[in-house]
Amino acid sequence: MGALHIKLLRDLVRLWAQALAITLAMAAGAATLLIAIGAHDSLLQTRTKYYEDNRFADVFADVTRAPKSLLPQIAGIDGVSAIEARIIKTALVNVEGMVEPASALLVSLPTIGEPVLDKLYLRSGHLPDPGSTDQ
Numbered sequence: 001m002g003a004l005h006i007k008l009l010r011d012l013v014r015l016w017a018q019a020l021a022i023t024l025a026m027a028a029g030a031a032t033l034l035i036a037i038g039a040h041d042s043l044l045q046t047r048t049k050y051y052e053d054n055r056f057a058d059v060f061a062d063v064t065r066a067p068k069s070l071l072p073q074i075a076g077i078d079g080v081s082a083i084e085a086r087i088i089k090t091a092l093v094n095v096e097g098m099v100e101p102a103s104a105l106l107v108s109l110p111t112i113g114e115p116v117l118d119k120l121y122l123r124s125g126h127l128p129d130p131g132s133t134d135q
């Protein structure tokens with residue numbers, strides 16, 4: 001064993017607390033990095049599954065006064081797997097406890113069946129009945 005190795009061992013014995021603190025700090029940093037990468041991957045997978053389960057649209061296009069006869073042409077574009085036309089309007093809503101009115105996005109529903117895209121998630125209740133006049 002050379003003189004430098006002996007000196008290194010003596011310094012390590014003398015400074016064992018600092019060496020332990022540095023080792024623990026590096027281990028904590030590595031663990032934090034691994035946890036962050038795992039959480040990021042988990043969030044990406046959760047988002048992807050949610051979007052797939054609820055048929056969330058990848059692209060939205062807002063137009064004014066577009067005829068429904070354009071839908072077959074739009075559906076024929078490469079990469080388009082589903083298409084749905086809806087009426088969307090914004091509105092101001094008075095919410096109890098808020099000073100300023102809140103804005104709401106009103107989105108139409110198909111008259112028959114569930115939407116093809118952007119499936120609704122209901123916590124309670126039911127969808128509006130197209131034949132009803134009071135909903």
